[in-house]
Amino acid sequence: MVVPKVARVRRSGREVQASSAGLRAWARRHAFSLFSSLGNLARHPLGSLMTVGVLAFALAVPLALQIALVNLERIGQQWERLDTLSVFLDLGLVNADVDRLVSRISSWPEVSTVDPISPEQGMDELSRQLGLTEAADLIAENPLPWVLEVSPGTTAGRNVLLARLEQEAKVANVIVDLQWLERLDAMTELLAQFVWLLGLLLALGVAVIIGNTVRLDIQNRREEIEVMALVGATAAFIRRPFLYTGLWYGLLGGLAAWMMVKSGLWLLAEPVSELSQTYAEEFDLLGPSPEVVALVGLGSGLLGLFASWIVVGQHLRQIDP
């Protein structure tokens, strides 16, 4: 009864020992692959740098466009607060009526400012826009009504204000001029899709670049691979340094792209602040969010890993009997 128990304990003890030794051997093999892949990059610094540079350019383009898009959307949001309602009044109102209306509307909580435009001012503006300085002279009687440019206090209260204005007597109609904002929205939407498409294409490009670099690396080290196979290296062991190489290329390319974009932003900061001052507005460029940076870095790293996986698998099949 006792003997088998002891035997079992001894056996399990040995197993634990064997598996921990196996784990250590596994860790050593991984460390070997990791260092040999890094050593290989360091042995050809110029070639490695050039590859990383190409990857950085490929990744920096969609990253820069994404930043441009984010900033454009922010500007759009700022402008949305500036939109006004054009309130067209009935024809033939006397100035006193208009004044009374203006002061009444100004007191509404939804309203921020009211700017009355007389028919004469309207005609002036129109003829200036059309380039007809004598337009007023050509038309005997001014056909334009009084117009109130009403700015809503908040964007959310705009629809309430719109309904209230339309119920007002003496108001002919209210025009909400949001068309240009809608156009801007549509444009940024289009640009966003373009950025995605370009990002997808360039991600594919990154995979191809890394795959090709690893392929050349394999060809250069074919002898080494054969010798390793001769002395009993498993396919996984042979594959691993190349997978690490792909991963390093991807990560370094992502890092370099991020640094490129960062320095680009730094260079643009001054002109942007000058430009925003001419618009009398505070605006500075927003950098890439940590999520985007992580996506680019890890994404390109994984792409590199994936690409080299495919290439190495194919070449190992060619070499092995």
Added chain:
Amino acid sequence: MITFEHVAKRYPGGIQAVSDVNFHLERGELAFLTGHSGAGKSTLLRLIALLERPSRGQVLFDGRNVSKLARRHIPYLRRRIGVIFQDHRLLTDKRVFDNVALPLMIAGVSFGEIQRRVRAALDKVGLLDKETMYPPMLSGGEQQRVGIARAIIGRPPVVLADEPTGNLDPALSEELMNTFVQLNETGVTVLIASHDLELVRRLGRRVLVLSKGEIIDDVRARIEPRGGGAEGG
């Protein structure tokens, strides 16, 4: 240890390298494989280490049929066979130390152990002072001995050598062969392909003569293999 049963190897393109080979090598035996170039010596050695697969017949290694071995098991078979090539197959951009250490790195041996065993192996082949050199800086005989050190570092039960004395002068060849004899005395099964008939005859060991892909003669050893007596079959 090694048994060939009606083994044939035909390469794609119709070249028949080995047509019908039968022999058995005992554990702890040392044997030579001779024959003209093109007789199939290299192919025979390659079939043992599974660098080639036989087209027909069986190759038994330690009682197991390796002809049908799955690809993922091949590396573990190769770790039990030390192979020495005529062209050395050393990595020219790696130091002698790293070349010899390669099989141990693959096996995941700790660095201290690697250092100890590489030094011991280099000492055995007389190259301890060359460990930081690169293979192209060494002479042909020295490179061959680096190859031997790499082949024996993993303590394989079988060592195969393909024309190890191919490019060496007679004195060096004899010295190298003595290294194999010493190795055999520690119980390692050794099979050496060589066309140096004079040297082979002088050593008085078993000789397999290969011609046109078949074994035409099997000359028994005049000296009893010392390693073989103790271990049996």
